[in-house]
Amino acid sequence: MFNDFSLELESGRIVGLLGKNGAGKSTLLNLIAGLCQPKQGSMEVNGFVPFNRNPNFLADIYMVPEEFSFPSVSIACYVKAFSPLYPTFDNEKLKSIFAEFEIQPSSNLNKLSHGQRKKFLIAFALSTNCKVLVFDEPTNGLDIPSKSQFRKILVSSVTDEQLVIISTHQVKDIDTIIDKVVVIDNGTIIYQENTENITQKLYFETATTLTDEDKVLYSEKCPFGYRVIRPATTVAESSIDLELLFNAIINNKITSPLTPQILVPLTGEERGTSTK
Amino acid sequence: MNSNKFFSFSRFNLLLRNDILLNYKKYLLTIAGAFILGFIVIYSNMPKYIQKDELHWVFGSQKYFQVFIMCLIGLEAFVGSSFSELSNKVKTSNYLLLPASTFEKYLSKFVIHVIAAIILFLIIFWIDAHLARYVTINNIKDTNDSVLSYAEKEKFVQVFNYSMLLIRNTYPTITYWSWFEGLAIVFGIFSVGMYFFNVKLFFRKLGLIKTAISLIAVIYLGVITMTILSQLFYPETKWFDISKNMDYRMENGLFNIEYWMYLSAYLVSLFLIPLGYFKLKEKEL
Numbered sequence: 001m002f003n004d005f006s007l008e009l010e011s012g013r014i015v016g017l018l019g020k021n022g023a024g025k026s027t028l029l030n031l032i033a034g035l036c037q038p039k040q041g042s043m044e045v046n047g048f049v050p051f052n053r054n055p056n057f058l059a060d061i062y063m064v065p066e067e068f069s070f071p072s073v074s075i076a077c078y079v080k081a082f083s084p085l086y087p088t089f090d091n092e093k094l095k096s097i098f099a100e101f102e103i104q105p106s107s108n109l110n111k112l113s114h115g116q117r118k119k120f121l122i123a124f125a126l127s128t129n130c131k132v133l134v135f136d137e138p139t140n141g142l143d144i145p146s147k148s149q150f151r152k153i154l155v156s157s158v159t160d161e162q163l164v165i166i167s168t169h170q171v172k173d174i175d176t177i178i179d180k181v182v183v184i185d186n187g188t189i190i191y192q193e194n195t196e197n198i199t200q201k202l203y204f205e206t207a208t209t210l211t212d213e214d215k216v217l218y219s220e221k222c223p224f225g226y227r228v229i230r231p232a233t234t235v236a237e238s239s240i241d242l243e244l245l246f247n248a249i250i251n252n253k254i255t256s257p258l259t260p261q262i263l264v265p266l267t268g269e270e271r272g273t274s275t276k
Numbered sequence: 277m278n279s280n281k282f283f284s285f286s287r288f289n290l291l292l293r294n295d296i297l298l299n300y301k302k303y304l305l306t307i308a309g310a311f312i313l314g315f316i317v318i319y320s321n322m323p324k325y326i327q328k329d330e331l332h333w334v335f336g337s338q339k340y341f342q343v344f345i346m347c348l349i350g351l352e353a354f355v356g357s358s359f360s361e362l363s364n365k366v367k368t369s370n371y372l373l374l375p376a377s378t379f380e381k382y383l384s385k386f387v388i389h390v391i392a393a394i395i396l397f398l399i400i401f402w403i404d405a406h407l408a409r410y411v412t413i414n415n416i417k418d419t420n421d422s423v424l425s426y427a428e429k430e431k432f433v434q435v436f437n438y439s440m441l442l443i444r445n446t447y448p449t450i451t452y453w454s455w456f457e458g459l460a461i462v463f464g465i466f467s468v469g470m471y472f473f474n475v476k477l478f479f480r481k482l483g484l485i486k487t488a489i490s491l492i493a494v495i496y497l498g499v500i501t502m503t504i505l506s507q508l509f510y511p512e513t514k515w516f517d518i519s520k521n522m523d524y525r526m527e528n529g530l531f532n533i534e535y536w537m538y539l540s541a542y543l544v545s546l547f548l549i550p551l552g553y554f555k556l557k558e559k560e561l
Contacts (some may be wrong), residue, residue, distance in 0.1 A: 033560040035369055053557075054281050059375035069366040071298045081297040084290045087374045 002028070006039075009180070010031040011131065012160040016178035017167040018246050025167040025185045026066075029134050032165070033063045034248055044130055059087055062125045063134040068117065070109040075120060078109060086091040086128040093157065094127035100149055112142045122150060126157045135166045137172040151177050175242035183249050191249045193238070202254075203232040218248035229254070277366055282379050291376045291384045303388075304353060307396060313350060314404035315452050318343050322412040334543040335412075337440035344401065344441060348465060351397045356472035358389040362559070363476065369561055378557040390473060398438070405436035456538065457530075464541030467548065474552035477559070498540065502533055 002024060009015055019025045030036040034050030034057065043050060048057035070078065083089040098105065101119040109117060118141050125133055139147050155177050158164055166174055180196065183191040202217070208225035210216060215252060219228040227244050248254045294304070321343050322335050361371035374381065413429045434440070442458065445451045453461065471491055475483035499516070506513040530538070 030369075030561050033369075033373060035372055037560060053372065053378060055284070055287060055375050055377045055380070056281065058373060061373070063369070063373055065366065065369055067366050069364070069370070077297060081294045085287070085294065215447075241374055 002038075005185060005187065005189060007107070007182065007189060007192070009163055009165070009182075011163045013180050014154070014158065014164040014166065014174075014178050015180045015182055016171070016174055016242070017165055017182050017184070018169075018242075019167075019249065021169075023185050025184060027187075028184065029063065029136055029165065029167055032132070033061055033134055034058070041054040058130050059085065059169060060130050061132040061134065062086070062128045062130040064118075064121050064125045064136065064138055066137040066140060070117065072108065072110045074106055074108050075103065076105040079105070079124070082124070083127075086127035086130065089128055090127050093129075094123060097123035097126060097153055099155060101146070115143060115146060117144060117152075119146060124266075126153065129159075129162070131162055133162060133164045135164070135168075137170070138166060139168065139170045147173050157161055171242040175240055177243075181240075181242070181245070183246060185250065191254070198240055198245070199232070199237040201232050202238075202240075202245070203230045203234075203236075204228070204238040204244060205230070218244065218251065218253035220244060220247065246258060277376045282377050283383075284380070287376050288380045288384065291374070291380055292387065293436065294374075295384060295388055303500055307400070310350060310354070311396070311400050311404065314347050314400055315408055317346055318401075318404050319408040319411060321346075322408055324412070324415070324417060326418045326429075326432060334431070336411075337434070337446060339442040340434075340436055340440050341443075343405075347401055348395070351393060352469055352472050353484070355389050355395055355469045356383045356475050356487070358473050359476035359556075363480065368559070372559060372561070378553065381464040382553045382556055386473070390469060402436065402438070407432045409435065456475060457534075457548060460538035463545055464537075467541055470545050470548040470552070474555065477552050477555040494557075498537070502536065 007028075016161065017025050017028065027036065031038060032045055032050060034045075034053045037051040046057060046060055048054050050057065050061075057140075073081070073187055079094065081093075083091065097103075101123055103116065103120055103123065107116075109120065112120070118138070122135075122138060125135070139150060142150060151174070154164065157265075168174055179195050181191065181193055182189060183196065205228055206224060206226065207228050209218075210219060210226050210228070215230055215233075217229045217231065219226045220228065227241060229244060232238075245254070309390075321339060359371075361367045371381070372548060376384075382513045412433055416429055416432060442452050443450055444457070468491070472484070475487045480488045501511075503516050
């Protein structure tokens with residue numbers, strides 16, 4: 001699925017992994033977690049080859065999948081059974097996230113709604129304090145207040161030693177918390193950039209009209225005029241409109257990576273994915 | 277080499293604890309179910325009437341051996357429920373991501389679904405056999421209307437003990453399984469158990485049925501191999517009629533087919549354990 005694929009992610013970042021359906025996002029997450037084996041090339045996460053599934057590697061990575069299944073036990077029992085397997089698990093952190101999400105430890109997991117179960121899984125994942133946290137569509141099924149809580153809790157609980165990878169189609173749910181955007185399409189990274197670099201080089205705004213003189217990289221019609229991306233020419237920075245940026249990238253309006261030194265195509269044995 | 281990545285005693289304990297915490301209700305229900313079913317199987321095979329030919333109704337070692345084998349099918353079904361976490365993609369993902377080595381995961385299932393299951397099975401069977409005998413003797417009906425004492429009735433059903441299973445034949449004299457045969461039977465049962473133990477590692481859906489079909493295929497393969505060998509070395513053999521060659525005994529007193537089956541029983545389990553381990557190790561989503 002992946003060709004000439006090279007990706008290096010550093011800890012201390014919250015990475016938004018974006019792509020169309022079938023672009024390879026879930027496959028990439030599975031490769032990172034060691035659930036699949038690369039057919040070619042090499043891959044390293046935290047100094048481990050993921051597919052070897054070294055227990056020390058598994059103790060430092062937690063994946064919140066889009067679909068999940070729980071045994072028919074109470075939350076307290078689940079935590080009692082699984083938390084000791086994660087050496088850095090923080091029970092106090094779990095309690096405080098439970099309080100924020102209004103989760104009752106005595107509840108049976110299979111009697112909770114999908115959204116509540118997802119909140120539990122997010123709380124558990126964050127409490128493991130694993131160095132790599134992988135979220136596949138974390139906000140699917142969450143109500144509006146919970147999405148906001150998720151952003152708040154994630155930002156406050158992630159440390160500089162942790163790397164968070166969020167794969168999602170709900171870009172608006174995460175556009176304020178990510179600090180790196182990676183877009184993949186047909187198994188190739190077509191864009192990767194830190195958000196601070198994006199805001200330095202691109203300007204996002206809503207314009208009522210567009211003229212031929214306007215330097216517009218990409219625009220989309222909206223009820224009040226146009227959502228546009230322009231080259232940043234002034235010191236003023238704008239908030240990233242992640243959905244617009246994604247559409248611009250997918251439509252080849254922003255074609256090349258903004259910082260080509262990050263994307264280094266490798267050949268032969270070096271071909272693969274590396275997250276550090 | 278860092279052995280911690282293969283096995284850590286504390287991590288293994290946590291994995292066992294994890295399994296028991298999550299599944300203890302299922303295990304308790306299984307034990308209760310095995311106890312009831314075991315009793316039903318043993319009791320239903322015990323005599324209900326005393327007739328003229330008393331010897332015919334004595335429930336002894338060979339009958340116990342038969343019901344023991346019948347109950348073993350239940351044990352094999354439980355063994356076949358190992359690795360239920362691999363029944364769908366979501367559960368598989370959760371299981372593979374558990375922070376433990378493949379060896380620890382495989383061993384923890386083996387300890388619970390094979391070692392602990394065998395120990396509990398032997399205890400449950402022993403209790404069931406004694407209980408079934410007690411109930412049988414208290415309810416046995418004498419069709420001859422001769423008033424028999426409890427002590428006399430006791431003779432119709434022998435008291436069960438595991439040494440009975442070592443008896444190969446009681447007529448005309450008591451003979452025991454040789455160590456080679458006895459071990460082969462144990463290994464044979466163990467091999468079938470390992471076959472079922474690995475079911476979920478090879479098949480995601482209808483694993484037990486597919487395994488049963490595979491097992492039958494393996495047995496037929498054995499028969500065909502023997503047939504081919506018979507055809508090659510004994511030209512008088514017609515088609516699958518290999519029974520006439522049963523006259524040929526080997527130096528150790530076994531028929532060639534027995535020897536071949538026993539050797540298979542010894543070797544198959546040794547092959548299936550590492551095969552299952554590597555299958556789990558290379559499991560992909």
